[in-house]
Amino acid sequence: MTPESVLHSFKKKFGNKVKKGRVEKIPHKMKHTNHLKRVWFEVDRTVLKKAVAHLCKEYPDPHFSVCSGYELGKEIVVNYHFTVNYATRVGEIIVTMSVHLPKKDPVVDSITRLIPAAIISEREMQEMLGIKVRGIPDSRRLFLDDSFPKGVFPWRRDEKGPEKLVRRTN
Amino acid sequence: MARKISACDTSYSIAIGPVHPALKEPVKFNMTIDGEKVTGVDFELSQVHRGIEWAGTRRNPVQILYLAERICGICNICHSLAFSKAVEAVAKIEVPERAGYIRTIMAELERIHSHVLWAGVAAHELGFDSVMHYTWKLRENVLDTIEYLTGNRITKAIITIGGVRRDVSPKQFPVIEKTVDYYLGSFDKLGKIFLNDPVIKSRTRDVGILTREEALATSAVGPTTRASGVRKDVRVDEPYAAYPDLDLEPMTPDLVTGEIRGDVYDRVIVRLLEVKQSAEIIRACLKQMPEGKIVYEEKIPKLLAELRGVHGEGIGRHEAPRGEVIHYVRMTGEEHPYSWKVRAPTYNNLLAWVPMLMGEQIADIPIVAASTDPCMSCTNRVVKADMNTIMYTKEQLHRLSVQKTRETRRRLGL
Numbered sequence: 001m002t003p004e005s006v007l008h009s010f011k012k013k014f015g016n017k018v019k020k021g022r023v024e025k026i027p028h029k030m031k032h033t034n035h036l037k038r039v040w041f042e043v044d045r046t047v048l049k050k051a052v053a054h055l056c057k058e059y060p061d062p063h064f065s066v067c068s069g070y071e072l073g074k075e076i077v078v079n080y081h082f083t084v085n086y087a088t089r090v091g092e093i094i095v096t097m098s099v100h101l102p103k104k105d106p107v108v109d110s111i112t113r114l115i116p117a118a119i120i121s122e123r124e125m126q127e128m129l130g131i132k133v134r135g136i137p138d139s140r141r142l143f144l145d146d147s148f149p150k151g152v153f154p155w156r157r158d159e160k161g162p163e164k165l166v167r168r169t170n
Numbered sequence: 171m172a173r174k175i176s177a178c179d180t181s182y183s184i185a186i187g188p189v190h191p192a193l194k195e196p197v198k199f200n201m202t203i204d205g206e207k208v209t210g211v212d213f214e215l216s217q218v219h220r221g222i223e224w225a226g227t228r229r230n231p232v233q234i235l236y237l238a239e240r241i242c243g244i245c246n247i248c249h250s251l252a253f254s255k256a257v258e259a260v261a262k263i264e265v266p267e268r269a270g271y272i273r274t275i276m277a278e279l280e281r282i283h284s285h286v287l288w289a290g291v292a293a294h295e296l297g298f299d300s301v302m303h304y305t306w307k308l309r310e311n312v313l314d315t316i317e318y319l320t321g322n323r324i325t326k327a328i329i330t331i332g333g334v335r336r337d338v339s340p341k342q343f344p345v346i347e348k349t350v351d352y353y354l355g356s357f358d359k360l361g362k363i364f365l366n367d368p369v370i371k372s373r374t375r376d377v378g379i380l381t382r383e384e385a386l387a388t389s390a391v392g393p394t395t396r397a398s399g400v401r402k403d404v405r406v407d408e409p410y411a412a413y414p415d416l417d418l419e420p421m422t423p424d425l426v427t428g429e430i431r432g433d434v435y436d437r438v439i440v441r442l443l444e445v446k447q448s449a450e451i452i453r454a455c456l457k458q459m460p461e462g463k464i465v466y467e468e469k470i471p472k473l474l475a476e477l478r479g480v481h482g483e484g485i486g487r488h489e490a491p492r493g494e495v496i497h498y499v500r501m502t503g504e505e506h507p508y509s510w511k512v513r514a515p516t517y518n519n520l521l522a523w524v525p526m527l528m529g530e531q532i533a534d535i536p537i538v539a540a541s542t543d544p545c546m547s548c549t550n551r552v553v554k555a556d557m558n559t560i561m562y563t564k565e566q567l568h569r570l571s572v573q574k575t576r577e578t579r580r581r582l583g584l
Contacts, residue, residue: 065496065513065518069509079483081485086402090406090409092404096485116521142215155509
């Protein structure tokens with residue numbers, strides 16, 4: 001299993017719904033970092049769930065690491081970091097799928113049914129970035145206390161971000 | 171303590187926290203209890219959300235290193251190392267080989283101190299305070315060595331982007347050797363205390379079971395998942411620093427008992443084995459350490475100038491004592507990173523609590539919760555007093571746990 005084959009299998013299955021695929025290349029002279037095997041690609045949000053299902057089917061028991069996310073202009077980007085082929089010597093591959101959600105309609109499908117561990121990250125993304133996860137089994141807040149104002153999302157950089165609160169706390 | 175029996179059945183809901191029953195950190199468990207048995211588990215985090223990632227995106231990468239070290243009060247190599255590795259991956263910075271060795275030695279010293287500390291906490295939860303004091307006395311040795319090497323006991327400030335800040339000279343080797351011998355020498359005694367004592371054994375054997383399937387489904391990491399038989403270890407799967415030169419094997423409990431049950435006892439075994447493994451790794455590093463530079467770029471302004479021109483995203487990972495730490499960094503050619511996401515091991519081990527605690531007794535909650543070595547500062551925190559529920563304070567819960575140990579001892583006729 002190589003990072004290239006992982007990327008190829010997604011490209012083959014989803015065609016132009018998978019964009020900007022790349023395998024992270026480390027310059028060859030870097031002896032001790034040559035073991036990095038990392039695949040990055042962007043999936044259309046309409047096929048995210050199918051892409052995760054494909055990952056589960058092709059590479060049994062994918063390990064869900066975390067979601068990272070940020071705001072980028074008129075979009076919100078959410079990266080789903082998975083690792084596959086772990087528990088093998090120098091074999092682990094990190095697969096990062098990112099979805100770009102328009103700020104006007106930041107809705108993404110929940111993947112918790114396929115990956116139970118994703119629930120924590122999905123709850124976190126909802127409260128931190130202000131996205132909506134469709135079909136999430138538990139949409140309560142997790143990291144933010146109930147006393148934290150509604151409609152303020154700590155990871156946003158626009159008017160919904162926490163800047164006002166920061167000034168208030170000196 | 172307020173209690174109310176719900177109208178429809180005999181199940182209670184109890185809230186435990188916000189100060190964690192085992193680790194003096196804030197997390198609140200909401201348990202549904204039927205008699206003595208746990209039938210439902212939910213948790214609330216959110217008291218220590220300190221906005222560290224937010225603060226990080228307003229600082230330059232070198233400043234973030236010291237901020238990252240303060241995420242956790244126990245293990246701080248892990249966050250600064252994972253962050254450095256993420257930045258190094260974005261900027262394609264090569265870390266000198268000697269620096270990789272020093273990073274490995276520091277990471278393993280940290281693992282020893284974290285695991286020995288945890289062993290003390292576990293003993294305390296079971297009511298063995300003399301064992302706690304004994305293990306914490308053992309821990310002092312490694313802390314002294316860390317202080318000798320870095321100048322600080324806990325916040326080591328030794329990792330920097332592209333290498334380390336202080337060299338380890340051959341003159342210092344004997345002190346490290348002595349520490350290694352000390353831990354290899356006390357391994358048998360620790361093993362005897364934790365693995366052979368009939369009371370500890372009966373309190374931990376078949377308690378808080380996490381099966382292999384559950385460990386995979388909840389994406390658990392570190393000793394928690396290895397104790398369930400998943401041989402996941404970043405040091406082996408994606409070796410970095412000096413780990414590619416060392417022939418490591420992930421530690422699993424079957425090495426001692428020949429079977430994997432995934433209970434608290436197995437998690438104790440894994441951590442004890444890892445203390446021994448860490449000592450051996452340090453010894454191997456001292457033997458093989460090459461000569462050379464210890465940092466990619468000594469001059470910080472020059473390094474920062476280089477990092478200012480960097481675009482891209484990267485991931486840095488490290489096998490911390492509690493499991494895999496992963497940092498995501500996105501740089502957009504500015505002084506500050508555009509995005510920084512920290513994921514500590516406890517984040518992924520949270521869900522593993524649910525299958526572990528289901529069906530256990532209230533008195534087992536402290537030791538089972540502690541068995542994943544949770545770190546709420548790393549993950550986050552909780553507080554809310556619901557008047558319709560039973561609230562157990564940590565003292566009450568601890569007393570329950572100690573009482574159970576006494577009863578076990580009596581039952582065993584000791």
